[in-house]
Amino acid sequence: MSYTLVADVGGTKLATAIFSPDQQLLSKQEVPSDTSSREALFQSLVKSFEQICTEKAISFDEISKVCIGLPGIVDIEKGIAVYQNNIPWANFPICNRLAEVFVKADIKMDNDVYMATWGEYCVRSFSKETMVYVTMSTGISCCTIVNGEFLRGTGLAGEIGFNIIGDEGRTLEQTVAGPAIEKMGRDLLANPEITLKEMMELYYQGNAVVGSVLEPLIQAMVKQLQQMILLLDPHCIVLGGGFFNYHPKVIDQLKILLQQSFAGTPFAGKEQIIESSLNKGKAGLYGAAAK
Template sequence: MNYMLTADVGGTKIATALLNEAGVIYAQKTLPSRTESAETMYEQLLLAFQYVLNEAGVREKEVQFIGVGLPGKVDIMKGMAIYQNNLPWRDFPLVSRLQNNFPTAEIMIDNDVYMAAKGEWLAHQLQNELMAFVTISTGISACFIQKGEVIRGAGMAGEIGLTYVGRDEKETLEEKASGTSLTKKCVNRLNLQSKDAVIQLMDRFVQGDPLAQEIVTQMTQDIAKGLHQIFCVLDPDIIVLGGGVVNHQPWLLDLIKKELKKLVVNPVQSGIEKRLRVSKLKAEAGLFGAAIAANAMK
């Protein structure tokens, strides 16, 4: 039987899974990231892989394919983690290192948002459409897929979080509406502790707290501005919203649709808000996307 290892690597945790070629999950494990050094981070990834292999009773030499998604800039041809803002890897030869531990496996790495987008593409049963996957989490980023192929540009396509949306020309979408931004506002304006601040913010919004409603409404307005830019430039058939902020509060979709509709000034864009969707795979989008990437190497 062909086994696949997948990993979704982030600055706070490493999620791993062992699947067969049909996509059936045999084991899953999530460990905290160890960002003290490049080596501790790599060893933690290996440990997470070892957990799922041991649970399923599978040996390293039985693994045929490995797919890993990680943040930041990735050179998929050289198999290198070029730069990750929240990880200690700089020009780290991830594929060659993994090859030493799994000599019989074919290995694919890619940007984590790109990996998650591949998972959502399959989950939404798309074929010839143009899809944008936008993740709203610690940061904000996007991936564009047309007819099953990722649009990469010169290598960093999809950094929608870097676009300017505020009155101050230096205010980016990520600085205004990411989970990190919301946490800072919760601490500074609502006097909340940073741990679980966004969840508490959303609870207060639902309860009708005026300040919480102001913060969340501003966030949805800024997200809508970023999405409107995507519609103006690429006119995708569908935009899928994912990431922790939306995954845990799917009701935000209706608020964002409402704000997006307000931005339409030309009738040719009428109804674009109806093309918004929420993630179907939620937190497992990256793992399934990595499995798709690994499976494509067969």
């Protein structure tokens, strides 16, 4: 038997999983990311893999593939984690290090958003379709697959969080990502302790203040989605990441506004290509297993 180990490495949490030869999820666990040093994070990754294998009575010799998703810029050809702003693996040879531990395994790595995108692409049984995956949580970015291949550009394709919106020079990420919403809400509600989760509960109750906080987010995302549809005319746009996964009603609102915007144009009805993530928080793990 040959098994696949996968990991989704983030600045807050480290998710690992093991898949069977027929790509069935056998076990998954999450632990806090130890970002105190590059070596500490690496050892916590290996320890997590060890724990999962021990739980299933599987030896490292039975692992045929190890595949991980990482934040930031990666060099998939050389297997190097080039740059990240939330983990200490700048220019870290992650694939070589893992190859020293898993001597019989094929080692792969990619950007975490690309892994999640691949997971959503595969779960829909796509092969030739064009699909865009947009993730929004602490930050916001996207990834595009065309005819089964990633659209990478020269290496930074999909960093939509840097888009300048409005007249004040603010970026999309500064306007719509989780920390931005939380900060604005705390200021307007005069409550420095309120969390984004609590704010969203107020939003669903019809709180006008929280509604005014989310209005710029919704309008900015409508424009971003409009641009994606007009530029690429994709078969599907998937909205995932922590925010969209937990708040599908916001996705419904985006689709309503897009429907109104496209009415009477050749793009009428295109709002229907927007979907929620099917794999939710496991998208990166499933994507890594399918690579």
